[in-house]
Amino acid sequence: MIPLNRSFFDRKTEVVAREILGKIIVKKENDISLLGKIVETEAYLGEHDPAAHAFAGRTKRTNVLYGLPGHAYVFRLRAYHCLNVVAEAKYSPGCVLIRALEPLEGINLMIQRRRLSDKNLVNLCNGPGKLCQAFNITLNHYGCDLTKKESELYVIDNKEDLEILVTPRIGISKATEWNQRYIIKSNPYVSKI
DNA sequence: TCGAAGATTGTCT
DNA sequence: GACAATCTTCGAG
Numbered sequence: 001m002i003p004l005n006r007s008f009f010d011r012k013t014e015v016v017a018r019e020i021l022g023k024i025i026v027k028k029e030n031d032i033s034l035l036g037k038i039v040e041t042e043a044y045l046g047e048h049d050p051a052a053h054a055f056a057g058r059t060k061r062t063n064v065l066y067g068l069p070g071h072a073y074v075f076r077l078r079a080y081h082c083l084n085v086v087a088e089a090k091y092s093p094g095c096v097l098i099r100a101l102e103p104l105e106g107i108n109l110m111i112q113r114r115r116l117s118d119k120n121l122v123n124l125c126n127g128p129g130k131l132c133q134a135f136n137i138t139l140n141h142y143g144c145d146l147t148k149k150e151s152e153l154y155v156i157d158n159k160e161d162l163e164i165l166v167t168p169r170i171g172i173s174k175a176t177e178w179n180q181r182y183i184i185k186s187n188p189y190v191s192k193i
Numbered sequence: 194t195c196g197a198a199g200a201t202t203g204t205c206t
Numbered sequence: 207g208a209c210a211a212t213c214t215t216c217g218a219g
Binding site for chain 2: 042044051052053075076077078079080082084097099127128129130133169170171172173
């Protein structure tokens, strides 16, 4: 249960997006922990990426992208939240969007928060807005340090042999042709094949 | 201070 | 497949 080192995040965004697949996200609640394995990510490369928030330059909203790697960048979209991890901040304001998780622990709480009508665990975290709802991730976690186990939210290492698939990013209207979406092959918990 | 837009989701046709 | 929900952020007036 050791958090990932900051040097893990201090690499090119594409590398972090691929390497973080299979790692475990931990969300500490009062007396229990929520655990989920990362099965799908997207890389947003920085100021030269038209689809990235950092494309507009440094603002109050994107400020954390220019800070230390390994911090959480949470933003609100419509009625939902999305969770990102800051990468390669030293070189450019890149970040990795966490798009889907495989639920591991605290599943009852996740079902409760998601108000699932069926017990299909696949629908718990297979989307950026969904996993934030299940994990109760909000703007309060903006700037949270994911490399410290004292944090409410952090990422721990997990050694696993994975088959990784690279596909175009989805859900955006600019630079959609860039192959910057990384998923674990034949994992049922990804949002879309 | 106001208006427009968005890396989504659930529901209806 | 199309659309509304809903709120924060940013830029213009």
